[in-house]
Amino acid sequence: MDLKKVERVYSNYASFYDHIFGKVFHEGRESAVRNLNVPPGERILEVGVGTGLSLPLYPAHCRVTGIDLSSGMLDKARERAAAQRLSHVELHQMDAGNMKFQDDSFDTVVAAYVVTAVPDYRKVMAEMIRVCRTGGRIILLNHFSNGNKLIAAVEKAISPLCKHIGFRTDLSLNHVLEGTSLQVAKKEMVNPLRFWHLVECVNQKNGPKNGSHPSSH
Numbered sequence: 001m002d003l004k005k006v007e008r009v010y011s012n013y014a015s016f017y018d019h020i021f022g023k024v025f026h027e028g029r030e031s032a033v034r035n036l037n038v039p040p041g042e043r044i045l046e047v048g049v050g051t052g053l054s055l056p057l058y059p060a061h062c063r064v065t066g067i068d069l070s071s072g073m074l075d076k077a078r079e080r081a082a083a084q085r086l087s088h089v090e091l092h093q094m095d096a097g098n099m100k101f102q103d104d105s106f107d108t109v110v111a112a113y114v115v116t117a118v119p120d121y122r123k124v125m126a127e128m129i130r131v132c133r134t135g136g137r138i139i140l141l142n143h144f145s146n147g148n149k150l151i152a153a154v155e156k157a158i159s160p161l162c163k164h165i166g167f168r169t170d171l172s173l174n175h176v177l178e179g180t181s182l183q184v185a186k187k188e189m190v191n192p193l194r195f196w197h198l199v200e201c202v203n204q205k206n207g208p209k210n211g212s213h214p215s216s217h
């Protein structure tokens with residue numbers, strides 16, 4: 001999918017997104033923010049913030065910047081931030097693969113259910129790394145395909161269909177990290193069936209690059 005289609009698909013979702021993807025995926029969002037133990041003054045960027053379901057979870061002593069491509073999703077996030085008086089939150093419409101922020105602008109960058117929803121995850125990863133300071137944290141909350149051959153075959157088979165509705169199922173964590181210097185510091189499984197990964201990476205910009213893993217997708 002290209003950027004225009006992603007924008008359209010998610011803006012069409014906006015009015016019912018929370019009913020379908022709210023509660024069922026909320027444990028993952030809560031764990032992601034809880035694990036951050038957000039220190040005062042932390043500059044946090046959430047890419048693909050969507051309708052802002054995670055925004056009320058951040059403590060008021062940090063600064064949260066949320067971006068999303070979809071104006072429809074962002075409108076919902078803005079309504080939520082206003083209704084809950086989240087004055088430590090600011091929201092912008094922006095492509096996560098081409099951000100307007102300067103290098104090293106944030107201490108922590110969070111992508112919750114996003115890397116499999118973007119047209120070009122490599123561009124988005126590169127941008128997340130660029131705008132996060134060296135030694136900062138990059139948090140990935142997502143379903144990644146794993147080594148189970150049967151599940152991987154099903155994921156691959158349904159991926160073309162899923163692409164039309166806004167996400168892919170056949171991407172592995174190894175593929176996402178390949179060629180980056182991100183160092184995995186913590187990994188846990190979350191949400192129903194423990195099918196989703198919550199991964200904390202340290203942004204070692206000049207560290208050794210992760211290699212490719214030919215056995216996984």
Ligand SMILES: C[S@@+](CC[C@H](N)C(=O)[O-])C[C@H]1O[C@@H](n2cnc3c(N)ncnc32)[C@H](O)[C@@H]1O
Binds near residue numbers: 029097
């Ligand atoms: C599955 S939703 C996740 C929303 C939210 N993070 C959550 O926890 O529910 C994926 C979001 O990524 C956004 N998105 C997709 N591609 C994007 C891009 N290139 N730049 C910014 N946001 C993007 C979509 O508009 C959508 O809001």
